[in-house]
Amino acid sequence: MLNVIINHLLIFSGWSALALVFLLPALESSVFLGFVVPGETAVVVGGFLAYEHRVSLPGVLAAAILGAIVGDSIGFWVGGRWGDSLLARLPKRLVKPEHVEQGKQTIHRLGGRAVFSGRWVSVLRALVPGLCGTSRMKYGTFLLWNAIGGVTWATAYILVGYLAGSAWQRVEHYTSVVSYSLLGAIAAAIAAVVLVRRRRQRARDRETLQEMAVDEAEAGPAEPGGAVPAPSSASRSSEV
Template identity: 55%
Template sequence: MSWISDHLLTLNGTLVLIAVFLLPALESSVFLGFVIPGETAVVIGGVTAYNGTNPLWAVLLASVAGAIVGDSIGYAVGNRWGDALLTRIPHKLLKPAHIRQSKDLIARLGGRAVFAGRFAAALRALVPGLCGLSDMRYRTFAVWNMLGGAVWATAFTLIGYFAGASWHRIESYANTASWILVGVIVVAVAGLLYLKHRSEKRASARFEDDPEDGTRTGAATGAGSDAADSVDQPTG
């Protein structure tokens, strides 16, 4: 993605701010995140603030707005056309495994999945739409979307700002860290689902054992009652 970054640095300040807004906004709304991660533009925006091309507050505002607006559109698209769109996206861009991982994340974490997914490149483009598809309440989604978008955009803008001339190395680390986080989230969700499955299996086994105990107890009680009746019954 270095060619994109190099090209962004050749633009004037206004065009950079537009890119800082648009790339995060298009990540989940049109699934651009599978091709170009939004943090690329945000980090470069921070670099331009370091160079004096743009004021830092303007880069922060553009990146936060882009992240929040884009995911809100992604939620609306998923809520309205989610199933139809998922079937049309080529598997090269959207693997079924990514869909399963995102759905597991949403089922397990609820609104917190919006925040967690914001920091993982492969999930960031999917989670908002899947939240809409899953009929998550928009109020819940909006709260976590604003929180996640603000933290994510601020973090990557400041990374670019403080990296300065070393932004190439930082950008590479940021992309790698996003994919590592995907793996961590997937492993964590898989572990939690496995523990939940084992817990439900044990509960089911105990439930199956209890009726047998009850039957045996009832049989023993019935036998005792019959014996007592035979003792109490007068002999001819």
């Protein structure tokens, strides 16, 4: 499928090519197309088309940037409306429930920085906008970081295709490798943070149990049968 899309991109020029450069990044996160076709492929090809003067460089930059920002905004809205139900229907081999939960916790912790970071990793690019909507992030915060990420990401990949020229296919392969390497590094970092937190929680639980045991030992053993001690003679005489 990826080769078919690339071949279609390569034979188009002008407005038809710009439309595809806009649509593929837009569809990547709005309908989870990024699991099948990474948006940076279309953007790199768009840079190559600008190199061949089949589209203008400013035009393809605008198309890629708008596609990234609009697509993520749609993904954010869809996530806020139907996020949990849609994520539950995705194949478990692609999106595991525990990964979704970890993603939500990461978004709560990092805020807008998660939006910017997710823009640079193909799998996260398809997930992060929806997770932000599901996590009820403020749209103003999301839009700011979405715009920053969309502008820098689209500009970088357009220039990669433009400057690489006829060698764009080799460069595009390397960008995919880098993208998945970043995903692996992020996953490893999240796993390390989760492991450290679990160990700290277990240590706190052990300390709490030890403190409870010390308190019980200092309180002394309870009387058998829970019998109430008999009142003293002093107390009996005061009652008379």
